[in-house]
Amino acid sequence: MSDREIDQQLVERIQGGDKQAFGLLVSKYQRKLYRLLARLVRDPAEVEDLAQETFIKAYRALGSFRGESAFYTWLYRIGINTAKNYLAAQGRRVSASSGLDSSEAESAEGGERLRDLDTPERQLMTRQIAQTVDEAMADLPAELREAITLRELEGLSYEDIASAMGCPIGTVRSRIFRAREAIAARLRPLLGTRADERW
Amino acid sequence: MKEKLSAMFDGDADEETSRMLFDRIRRDAALRGTWDAYCLLGDVVRSGAQPGMEGFVARVMSRLEAEPTVLAPRRTENKSAPRLLRHRLLPVAASVMGVLAVGGVVAALSDEERPTLVVVSPSPDGAAAVNTASSFIVDSAPPRATGVARRDYLAAHQAMTGGGPVPAAVQYVRTVSAQAEE
Known part of the structure; x- marks a missing residue:
């Protein structure tokens, strides 16, 4: 199943009454949405509020979502409209340099530097996460690092990775899983584990 | 897992x-x-x-938690096969049916050997078998020469009278009347 089909399956579960499935979509798209909104609104607290509001609006509207577009495209449009309405209510305008009035918005996945205006705590967390992933990647055995890089960075299919690495698809699947587990083990202490941060 | x-x-x-x-x-x-x-x-x-x-x-x-649970009717048409049927096969089927319908009309109009329906009045003595009706319909197969002559006559008639309110259809409408001899 493709990424879009997985999202659609989650949407259909939510439409069938499974609220918790929505948490999986929030977890998956929270950072992309945050980066998008951070191009419109400078205050990190406002960005987080708008991100929350966007997800709540999306949940309320999910009953009418029919999958004509990808879920994230639909979500981003809600996010942009939420931010624009918020700025209009404040008497502020979207800056022309945000590029969000064009189709660029749908592919605005980041790459641009996060705003320096972020809180010190959030900046620290950002740095810690990036550093942890970099170190975990560097510590991986070469064949695991190559497999996860070909998958996550290059976006190759298991079949193509198997061909590139000269090994069976089952081996590729296992190597990528082991790489993910090694990195995730280093990340877990940084992820919310307090009772009020579990969902 | x-x-x-x-x-x-x-x-x-x-x-x-x-x-x-x-x-x-x-x-x-x-x-x-x-x-x-x-x-x-x-x-x-x-x-x-x-x-x-x-x-x-x-x-x-x-x-x-404060939001009502989303409940939407499950779609029955989100699979690829029905969508393929609806978006691709049905228009093709409709086109084929259209071609067949027009072809059928053309074939019927060009068929010289087809039976022609004529209205005749029953004769007083021959009405025994159908005596409850004042007129009835019978099939007959007119000779080819008669059919050609009638078509020529009708074409000339239509050319003289011009188009009616539905010109495209008028040329296919033929009316024949006959008076019963007393």
Whole structure:
């Protein structure tokens, strides 16, 4: 199943009454949405509020979502409209340099530097996460690092990775899983584990 | 289980497996934590530094508790085969039916050997078999020469009278009347 089909399956579960499935979509798209909104609104607290509001609006509207577009495209449009309405209510305008009035918005996945205006705590967390992933990647055995890089960075299919690495698809699947587990083990202490941060 | 989850992230799980995984994730908080971690590391590897969002999902889910549950009727037409039928095959079928219909009309009009319907009045003595009707319809097969002559006559008649309110259809309408001899 493709990424879009997985999202659609989650949407259909939510439409069938499974609220918790929505948490999986929030977890998956929270950072992309945050980066998008951070191009419109400078205050990190406002960005987080708008991100929350966007997800709540999306949940309320999910009953009418029919999958004509990808879920994230639909979500981003809600996010942009939420931010624009918020700025209009404040008497502020979207800056022309945000590029969000064009189709660029749908592919605005980041790459641009996060705003320096972020809180010190959030900046620290950002740095810690990036550093942890970099170190975990560097510590991986070469064949695991190559497999996860070909998958996550290059976006190759298991079949193509198997061909590139000269090994069976089952081996590729296992190597990528082991790489993910090694990195995730280093990340877990940084992820919310307090009772009020579990969902 | 985690290996299957990892494979699902890469599009290497079928629908049944992903359904099973989502059922499991719903009950298993540790597996939800694994989902979170895989999402995060994918974002970092692909896009570099990520905003710290710790506790964000929990805050959204907490707000959702006050929201009514979304319930939407399940779609029955979201599979590819019915969509293919509706968007591709039906127009083709409609075109074929249209061609057949026009072809049928043309073939019927050009068929010289077809029976012609004529209205005749029953004679007083021959009405025994159909004596309840003042007139009846019978089939007859006129000779070819008669048919050609009638067509020529009708074409000349239409050329003289010009088009009616529905010109395209008028040329196919033929009227024949006969008076019964007393």
